[in-house]
Amino acid sequence: xxxxxxxxxxxxxxxxxxxxxxxxxxxxxxxxxxxxxxxxxxxxxxxxxxxxxxxxxxxxxxxxxxxxxxxxxxxxxxxxxxxxxxxxxxxxxxxxxxxxxxxxxxxxxxxxxxxxxxxxxxxxxxxxxxxxxxxxxxxxxxxxxxxxxxxxxxxxxxxxxxxxxxxxxxxxxxxxxxxxxxxxxxxxxxxxxxxxxxxxxxxxxxxxxxxxxxxxxxxxxxxxxxxxxxxxxxxxxxxxxxxxxxxxxxxxxxxxxxxxxxxxxxxxxxxxxxxxxxxxxxxxxxxxxxxxxxxxxxxxxxxxxxxxxxxxxxxxxxxxxxxxxxxxxxxxxxxxxxxxx
Amino acid sequence: xxxxxxxxxxxxxxxxxxxxxxxxxxxxxxxxxxxxxxxxxxxxxxxxxxxxxxxxxxxxxxxxxxxxxxxxxxxxxxxxxxxxxxxxxxxxxxxxxxxxxxxxxxxxxxxxxxxxxxxxxxxxxxxxxxxxxxxxxxxxxxxxxxxxxxxxxxxxxxxxxxxxxxxxxxxxxxxxxxxxxxxxxxxxxxxxxxxxxxxxxxxxxxxxxxxxxxxxxxxxxxxxxxxxxxxxxxxxxxxxxxxxxxxxxxxxxxxxxxxxxxxxxxxxxxxxxxxxxxxxxxxxxxxxxxxxxxxxxxxxxxxxxxxxxxx
Amino acid sequence: xxxxxxxxxxxxxxxxxxxxxxxxxxxxxxxxxxxxxxxxxxxxxxxxxxxxxxxxxxxxxxxxxxxxxxxxxxxxxxxxxxxxxxxxxxxxxxxxxxxxxxxxxxxxxxxxxxxxxxxxxxxxxxxxxxxxxxxxxxxxxxxxxxxxxxxxxxxxxxxxxxxxxxxxxxxxxxxxxxxxxxxxxxxxxxxxxxxxxxxxxxxxxxxxxxxxxxxxxxxxxxxxxxxxxxxxxxxxxxxxxxxxxxxxxxxxxxxxxxxxxxxxxxxxxxxxxxxxxxxxxxxxxxxxxxxxxxxxxxxxxxxxxxxxxxxxxx
Numbered sequence: 001x002x003x004x005x006x007x008x009x010x011x012x013x014x015x016x017x018x019x020x021x022x023x024x025x026x027x028x029x030x031x032x033x034x035x036x037x038x039x040x041x042x043x044x045x046x047x048x049x050x051x052x053x054x055x056x057x058x059x060x061x062x063x064x065x066x067x068x069x070x071x072x073x074x075x076x077x078x079x080x081x082x083x084x085x086x087x088x089x090x091x092x093x094x095x096x097x098x099x100x101x102x103x104x105x106x107x108x109x110x111x112x113x114x115x116x117x118x119x120x121x122x123x124x125x126x127x128x129x130x131x132x133x134x135x136x137x138x139x140x141x142x143x144x145x146x147x148x149x150x151x152x153x154x155x156x157x158x159x160x161x162x163x164x165x166x167x168x169x170x171x172x173x174x175x176x177x178x179x180x181x182x183x184x185x186x187x188x189x190x191x192x193x194x195x196x197x198x199x200x201x202x203x204x205x206x207x208x209x210x211x212x213x214x215x216x217x218x219x220x221x222x223x224x225x226x227x228x229x230x231x232x233x234x235x236x237x238x239x240x241x242x243x244x245x246x247x248x249x250x251x252x253x254x255x256x257x258x259x260x261x262x263x264x265x266x267x268x269x270x271x272x273x274x275x276x277x278x279x280x281x282x283x284x285x286x287x288x289x290x291x292x293x294x295x296x297x298x299x300x301x302x303x304x305x306x307x308x309x310x311x312x313x314x315x316x317x318x319x320x321x322x323x324x325x326x327x328x329x330x331x332x333x334x335x336x337x338x339x340x341x
Numbered sequence: 342x343x344x345x346x347x348x349x350x351x352x353x354x355x356x357x358x359x360x361x362x363x364x365x366x367x368x369x370x371x372x373x374x375x376x377x378x379x380x381x382x383x384x385x386x387x388x389x390x391x392x393x394x395x396x397x398x399x400x401x402x403x404x405x406x407x408x409x410x411x412x413x414x415x416x417x418x419x420x421x422x423x424x425x426x427x428x429x430x431x432x433x434x435x436x437x438x439x440x441x442x443x444x445x446x447x448x449x450x451x452x453x454x455x456x457x458x459x460x461x462x463x464x465x466x467x468x469x470x471x472x473x474x475x476x477x478x479x480x481x482x483x484x485x486x487x488x489x490x491x492x493x494x495x496x497x498x499x500x501x502x503x504x505x506x507x508x509x510x511x512x513x514x515x516x517x518x519x520x521x522x523x524x525x526x527x528x529x530x531x532x533x534x535x536x537x538x539x540x541x542x543x544x545x546x547x548x549x550x551x552x553x554x555x556x557x558x559x560x561x562x563x564x565x566x567x568x569x570x571x572x573x574x575x576x577x578x579x580x581x582x583x584x585x586x587x588x589x590x591x592x593x594x595x596x597x598x599x600x601x602x603x604x605x606x607x608x609x610x611x612x613x614x615x616x617x618x619x620x621x622x623x624x625x626x627x628x629x630x631x632x633x634x635x636x637x638x639x640x641x642x643x644x645x646x647x648x649x650x651x652x
Numbered sequence: 653x654x655x656x657x658x659x660x661x662x663x664x665x666x667x668x669x670x671x672x673x674x675x676x677x678x679x680x681x682x683x684x685x686x687x688x689x690x691x692x693x694x695x696x697x698x699x700x701x702x703x704x705x706x707x708x709x710x711x712x713x714x715x716x717x718x719x720x721x722x723x724x725x726x727x728x729x730x731x732x733x734x735x736x737x738x739x740x741x742x743x744x745x746x747x748x749x750x751x752x753x754x755x756x757x758x759x760x761x762x763x764x765x766x767x768x769x770x771x772x773x774x775x776x777x778x779x780x781x782x783x784x785x786x787x788x789x790x791x792x793x794x795x796x797x798x799x800x801x802x803x804x805x806x807x808x809x810x811x812x813x814x815x816x817x818x819x820x821x822x823x824x825x826x827x828x829x830x831x832x833x834x835x836x837x838x839x840x841x842x843x844x845x846x847x848x849x850x851x852x853x854x855x856x857x858x859x860x861x862x863x864x865x866x867x868x869x870x871x872x873x874x875x876x877x878x879x880x881x882x883x884x885x886x887x888x889x890x891x892x893x894x895x896x897x898x899x900x901x902x903x904x905x906x907x908x909x910x911x912x913x914x915x916x917x918x919x920x921x922x923x924x925x926x927x928x929x930x931x932x933x934x935x936x937x938x939x940x941x942x943x944x945x946x947x948x949x950x951x952x953x954x955x956x957x958x959x960x961x962x963x964x965x966x
Contacts, residue, residue: 058551062467084557092554099552104545109567118563119553170553276675294675301669321670328672356806367822483946485898487905488921488939491928499929589813589906594925605906608817616821623814 005177005210006032006055006074012067013047013054020283021065024050026234032178032210039213039225041257045279047234048214049100052180055079055212056097057087074178093123096171100183102163106155112139112166113151119173138169142199161192168200175207182214197224219261222246227315230254233279233290240316250310250318250339253291289321297322297332312339349635353628360624361412365405368613368620395422395614408617418618423610429618432603437622439509440592440599444584446515447522452577454523455530456570462531463538463569464561474531481528487590490521494594507596518591526580533576538569571638578634585623694883697959704955711948714941718764727755729762730913738931747937751927756920760937763915767897768945770831770916774896775889777835782842783885789843790850797847804840812837816899820908830909834899842888849881883960890953894946901942917942 013025025047032038040048053059055072057079072079074095079087099105107115116135121128132151139147142165155163164184171179181200185193201224204211213225221228222242229239230253238251249255259273277294280286286293292302302321310323321327322336329337389398396404411417418429462474481489494517498506504516541547542565550564588601596602600619607615698704722729725746733753741748747756789800816833823829853859862872897917903909904918905925912919917938924935 053548056552058548088554088556090554091552097552099545099549101545105549107546107550107564107568109571110564118550118555122554122559167549170549296674297672298674299670299672303673304669324670326670328670330672356810359806360810364818367818479947479950483894483943483950485901485921485939485942487902487925488935488943491925491935491939495928495932583813590902593906604817608821609907611821616818620814620818624810627810627814 002033002035004031004033006072007076008051008055009071009073010067011051011054011070011072013050013059013070014065016063016065017283022282023285024234024282025054026285027067028231028234028236030229030236030239032212034177034210035204035208036227037204037211037213037225039215039221039228040231041215041218041221041228042231043216043257043275043279045282046231048216048231049182051231052097052182052212052214056091056095056180057082058091058097089123092119092171092176093174094176095178095180096174096176097180097182098164098167098171098184101187102160102167103187105167106158106163108155111152111154112158116151116166116169116173119170123174135169135173138173139166141172141203142166142169144169160188161196164188164192164196165199168196168203172203172207172209176209178210178212179204180212180214183216184213185220186215186217193220200224217261218246218257230257233285234282235290235319237291237320238316238318240313244313244316248312248316248335248339250312250316250323250336251291251320252295252297252322255333255336256294289319297328299328345639346632346636349632353632356628357621357624360628361409361621362405364617364620364624365408366401368617369401369404395420412621418622419614421607421612421615423612423615429615429622432600432615432619433622436598436600436603439597440585440588440601443515443518443522443591443597443599444588446519447526448577448580448584450519450523451526451530451580452573455527456534456573458527458531459534460538460561460566460569462535463542466539474535478528478531481524482532484525486521486525487594489524490517490591490594493517493521507594509595509597514595514597518595518597521594522588522591530573530576534569534573537572538565541565541569544568574634574638577637578631581630581634585626694959698955701955701958703951704959707948707951707955710944711952714764714945714948715768718761718768721761722758725755725758727758729754729758729915731755738927738934740931740933748931748933750920750923750934751931756934756937759915759920760917760941763910763917763920763938764941764945766827766910766914766916767900767918767942768893770827770834770900771893771896773831774835774838775892777831778838778842778892779885779889781835782839783846785839786843786846787850790847790854800843801847804843807837807840810837816903817908820903825908825911827910827914830900830903834896838892838896842885845884845888846881849884853881883956887953887957887960890949890956894949897942897945 008028008030011025011028012023014021014023028047028051030038040051042048050059054064054066059066066080070080074090079090082090106112110118113132113135116138117128117131120126120131120134124131126134136147136151139150144150144162144165150158150162155166158166168184179200184200185196188196197220200211203209211224213221215221225242227239227241228245229236230245230251231237232253238245238249238254240249245254246258249258256273256275260275275294280290280293286303288301288303288305289295289298289307292298295302299321301324307319307321307324309317309319311317322329322332392398396407399407408419411419416430418433420429421427458474462471465471494506497503498517504513508514547560547564550560555563585600588597588599589605590601591597592599592602593605600623604616604619604623606612607619727745731754733749736745736749736753738751739745739749739753745755745757747760750756750759785800789797815837816830819833819836820829823832859872900909900916901918901921904916905922907922910916910919920938921935921942924931924938927934
């Protein structure tokens with residue numbers, strides 16, 4: 001087993017809003033090992049982005065509340081207890097992040113080269129010229145043609161895909177140990193999506209980074225991720241390795257997500273599945289399982305009490321009442337019933 | 342870029358031509374005899390001579406072509422018909438600088454203080470500093486500049502005798518008019534800078550900068566400031582052009598011999614050649630400063646610079 | 653093959669706990685508060701803004717005073733009485749008297765009516781011309797748009813104050829020329845704003861969808877464009893009225909505005925300024941009214957734009 005570099009324990013994040021306190025992340029735990037890719041999957045608003053920003057302490061201080069017992073251990077040190085100055089030296093050098101919308105994530109009035117060189121200059125004691133040389137190498141590494149000319153251009157002269165490549169160059173400029181990619185391909189054309197994911201995958205191997213890939217698109221995850229965890233309404237409802245999630249998922253929500261991915265080989269003319277309803281209001285989160293009201297197999301108990309954890313393997317576990325022996329299992333998908341036994 | 346400036350200049354020349362023409366025909370063609378008051382007492386023959394001197398015996402169109410020819414070939418803005426021997430060029434030459442000094446100094450304070458206060462308020466959003474600045478801004482926006490000038494004049498100069506009530510020449514004469522001129526502008530620059538900064542702080546690229554490891558100071562200095570100031574620069578254009586308009590009232594109140602002082606005088610004297618000449622000069626200043634701002638904006642915002650340059 | 657550890661901490665007695673209920677009473681769209689209509693929601697948020705409500709009440713009070721005040725005092729605003737020149741405030745003359753012995757309170761009321769009247773007139777003219785031309789440019793596009801925008805650009809490139817000065821010189825100093833001159837330059841902003849809004853909304857998917865579904869232009873304007881532009885126009889109007897009152901005061905102050913015997917706040921302030929050193933109250937009261945009126949409109953305008961801002965909606 002590889003070295004554990006990040007350990008998130010009981011992470012709870014809430015926001016003060018006009019309407020009350022919104023509990024965006026309600027106690028999640030996970031580990032990340034060296035070189036590993038962990039995908040966090042879920043609908044928008046389920047707390048994926050908030051958790052990843054909380055790790056980097058990028059949430060606005062004024063209205064964010066993080067539980068005192070929460071811990072984010074990076075090489076055993078709690079990032080949540082670090083001073084802002086200590087965080088500054090970790091952000092961008094040890095842990096980096098790329099964001100969803102490359103159109104708005106780059107400073108419109110700063111040259112691309114300057115934006116890449118900036119993170120190198122912040123974290124390392126080298127001259128401007130050297131930093132620029134390295135920035136240029138980064139731009140070549142992310143396969144931007146005419147890199148030298150591109151260094152002196154502004155973001156608006158780049159296409160969406162090119163901008164995301166530049167974002168990747170910025171994030172990786174200091175060879176971080178962990179890359180957090182927050183929906184890195186969502187805003188891009190489908191053809192570009194594959195290229196960017198491929199590039200991220202390649203660079204990850206080359207630099208031996210661990211990666212947290214946040215996405216709502218299971219299709220993106222399949223080729224890159226090692227482990228997947230599914231989030232719903234601020235909690236992790238199921239986790240497992242890629243094969244387990246794709247072929248033997250045990251939570252109805254995971255099933256619903258999988259069913260809503262279009263399948264190229266599907267020959268019958270059945271319409272694409274779509275999950276009814278919307279995630280619950282996180283200002284007054286439901287008492288029981290938050291997915292219960294939208295779950296076609298939901299039982300009375302689901303709305304009263306949060307289900308305990310059921311372990312299926314070293315890697316796969318799930319919080320769902322359907323795995324209780326007393327559960328009503330009529331019409332459950334066959335491979336889910338098999339997994340129960 | 343060259344093409345962009347060229348196009349802008351051509352447009353400005355056209356605008357100026359239209360303004361000049363419209364001004365001339367409106368003012369010169371206005372009903373009433375502009376020199377009736379002056380020549381009323383004179384014998385018929387003397388009146389004729391004077392009318393001939395100012396070309397008033399000729400049709401408006403003819404006067405217009407003569408005027409334009411003089412303006413373009415010799416830069417002659419015209420001669421006063423009330424005060425013999427005084428020309429618009431004299432006034433422009435001797436008094437523009439006075440107005441410009443007050444205006445530019447005032448504008449300098451407006452922009453620098455306004456931008457700083459706006460930044461401070463935005464970066465401390467919701468804190469007491471922010472509330473104090475916002476209340477002051479609302480109050481200052483609601484007070485017309487002449488009211489503010491009167492209050493300053495009454496207390497600082499008249500009651501407490503700290504500065505002269507009016508007059509011109511020394512450094513101490515600058516204090517009241519510049520302060521009166523600056524206050525309203527400071528308020529609006531503060532207001533706009535605050536909202537501009539707030540919207541920039543909410544942008545995604547600010548999070549990118551933080552994620553890179555920029556300290557708070559560096560984020561503000563390298564990423565927030567420049568982007569937040571962009572929309573503010575568009576405001577400087579009209580302010581720059583408004584410098585001379587703003588001087589109308591203050592120069593009268595503080596008896597400062599600037600352009601505005603003479604312009605208002607010419608208007609109330611019905612000195613139409615003077616009005617035409619000074620109006621055209623004002624128009625040149627105004628249009629000119631708009632061009633300067635366009636170019637300035639192009640330098641600060643690369644999107645405009647490159648996009649316009651390529652076209 | 654697979655391990656299973658279900659830990660039960662409590663015994664569950666109710667037998668129907670594990671009965672399947674499925675998506676019965678599905679949450680999501682049907683749950684949640686009754687949705688308010690757009691304007692009801694705007695009004696609710698405006699009402700919550702105490703400053704804006706204060707502005708609204710203060711404005712109402714000012715307007716009532718302007719119209720009712722002279723009836724109570726029973727003074728004539730033009731009556732000259734040399735025996736009571738430059739008196740300070742007293743029970744007979746609430747705001748004192750001016751340099752000709754006229755009752756200042758009555759004059760402030762009468763002048764205020766003129767100032768507000770000019771502010772409203774200019775705003776109306778500005779709004780009608782601006783909205784019509786802006787809408788025309790935005791909806792028609794092409795050549796019409798080009799011509800209107802060129803005109804706007806031209807007028808926008810003119811120094812506003814000088815236009816006003818020249819026009820009032822040419823047209824003579826009357827209220828008509830004042831309103832004419834001020835609105836002539838002001839409509840450009842409204843036209844640009846309305847055009848920009850319409851272009852932006854035209855691009856939006858729901859309007860394109862409405863067009864694709866065969867909705868007529870008239871219907872699209874009434875159902876989609878109007879409610880969306882109206883908000884911004886309302887804010888513009890509330891901010892314009894004090895702007896015009898300000899400009900009127902400014903022009904009257906340099907002697908280009910209202911002519912005696914009529915008066916306005918600007919004219920009163922100008923007269924008061926002559927007496928500043930010895931009778932400061934003659935400047936103070938007209939200025940106070942100007943400042944208060946400006947303040948009310950600003951508070952209302954700020955409240956409105958906050959209430960209309962979709963980002964602040966909740």
